[in-house]
Amino acid sequence: MSRFLEATLALSLVATPAAADRLGLGRPALTEEIAAWDIDVRPDGQGLPEGRGDVMTGEGLYIDNCAVCHGDFGEAVGRWPVLAGGQGTLNHEDPNKTIGSYWPYLSTVYDYVHRAMPFGNAQSLSDDDVYAITAYLLYLNDLVEDDFELSRENFAEVRLPNEENFFMDDRDEVELPAFTREPCMENCKETVEITARAAVIDVTPEDTAARERRAAAPTAEPAAEVAAATPEPAVPAVSPEQVAAGEKAFRACQACHKVGEGAKNGTGPALNGVVGHAAGKAEGFKYSKAMAEKVETGLVWTPEALDAFLADPRGFMKGTRMAYGGMKDADQRAAVIAYLSTFAED
């Protein structure tokens, strides 16, 4: 320790006198560098960029960039987050916490959409775009009229209705006294009843089966459980390397598509058994009109057809609801198709 202090001393002799107690590590950040990274916004408006955007502009941007997950009215598709509605539900069972019903500050909307949305293409929106989308989200929550324009100048005037309902953590005062005590150790109660059981609800993934197997054969190979959960490849002709590459490339699709055992429809249809089979066959999925027309004409997802579709979805199928720009790299497309071909129909 003292050796380290000596070293510090030696070092500080070299450093400027003002920084005598510093190690002189790192370098000053440049203004441009700070500007590139420091995009955070606070409730008092600190950090807001110059700019403006109105509800109508925001509607168009929202439909193009956000509605596929969050729904046309912020009501959400599937399990994606709900962005609008829910006013008056906070003191009920199943409260619906949205920008309009729960969020305390509008600055949080601007900051978050600007830094993190659209999901998978963060920081692609201009400052004006974010003002417009934020204005539209206010409109979806019935907080402004359709002729509203949001700008840096009027931003701080907008208040969200739930702002007053947050308070600082008070567990130390409220709960700690009650939970700091010497508890009972002996003869603490006469009777004990089971009041709730997880098995009745039965929402635990796969383990129940594993448990039954184990109970039936306590010495069974543990590896059997994992093997049973791995889907049988239907078309084993493709190389394992390609499938592995495809699994990785499939990340670009995962936000909308599920594949594998028990895969359900999400924003896009479940993709089990698509390769080599007729298009539009995912049970319970509502396809677009464009897709329905293709299905009429007997479109089959041959590797070639898939390749063309994935390269340019809207080019291949004008009007498709698949809001995906396309996979430009041919090797990646081939890998994704190889990967998908390993999943048979359910």
Next chain:
Amino acid sequence: MTDRSGASRRDFLRAGLAGSAAALASGTLARAAGPDPAITELQPWMTELGEGVDARPYGKPSQFEAHVVRRNVAWLTADPISSVNFTPLHELDGILTPNGLCFERHHAGIAEIDPAKHRLMINGLVDTPLVFTMADLMRFPRENRVYFLECAANSGMEWRGAQLNGCQYTHGMIHNVMYTGVRLKHLLDEAGVRTNGKWILPEGGDASGMTRSIPIEKAMDDCLVAFKMNGEALRPEQGYPLRLVVPGWEGNMWVKWLRRIEVGDEPWHHREETSKYTDLLEGGKARRFTWVMDAKSVITNPSPQAPITHGRGRTVLTGVAWSGRGTIPRVDVTIDGGKNWYQARMDGPSLDKSMHRFYFEFDWDGSPLLLQSRAHDSTGYVQPTKDELRAFRGVESIYHNNGIQTWYVNEKGEAENVEIS
């Protein structure tokens, strides 16, 4: 220390006695029906040569441990990219979590960052805004600390009642590793925090740009900027090459892929401290800035994924306990649903804001059990029941559910997640 183990030893004897008095035909050892082939037959590994030294340049667990993995609950989230999986607590022992089994929670998937292109910036209310490379950070004095990281939503699915069958799912959003890193204070001092600098905003370099507001007192106290876990580089899932360590506070604040720290005079009220990580109470008001993790414990064995398979007789019960306010000097265990409690035997290092391991050995008479554990932390706080918590919070707060967990064990040794009166 001696006192504690003395007390628990006495209690253990009492429990053992009660058990054997009840029904046990113990004392007689089971007899083999015939010679055990595991002994009498030559196994392949007894005669054949195994793989050489370079076959496994980065060693992996035995093939027979392939079931010991993180698992997720698909219905919890819309997709696996912004999602969570769970540490298999029932398969682990001791206090350290192996790096590959530490639960994951990402908001935009796993960022794969080239450390040569990673920078840490400190800006805002400082004398000199600074940029550090990874190499710069290595030149600050390093510290090694073991801390638990628990997601505030751990056990969040259990507010309305018993839901998930397995401590992996009910309690697996926690891990405990040794971090190597540098004090955040040293970095902040290097930039020179101005007197009006009251808060920091750490920011992640992934596509979610994770941000949280942290008061300067905590930042200057025990926070670390870490680059190693359990001796090796952070795993990409845990924020490689750099993450923030905020001991005892909710996991969401431990920003991964840390790229920037801003100093300010007020909190930022960002998405993860308004829309999320605020605790909605009955009546519609919500607590904000609920940072500290309250004392908590769970029995990991037996549990729904780890039933008793050996039948009646000697049984080892074990579990883990932790507190964001200090250490865990004591854990109580009951096997009859809380009629009688015994002090468990603590074993392994007792470190500040780290996981603790407890054991309770008893003779099982084969009758159904209702198992619970109750943590006491070094401030005197005692883990409450779920109903005691609900009395303060209602059932909609999602976060900070540290209520006592109950496992029902039936005559066959199978365990289930239940709640009791």
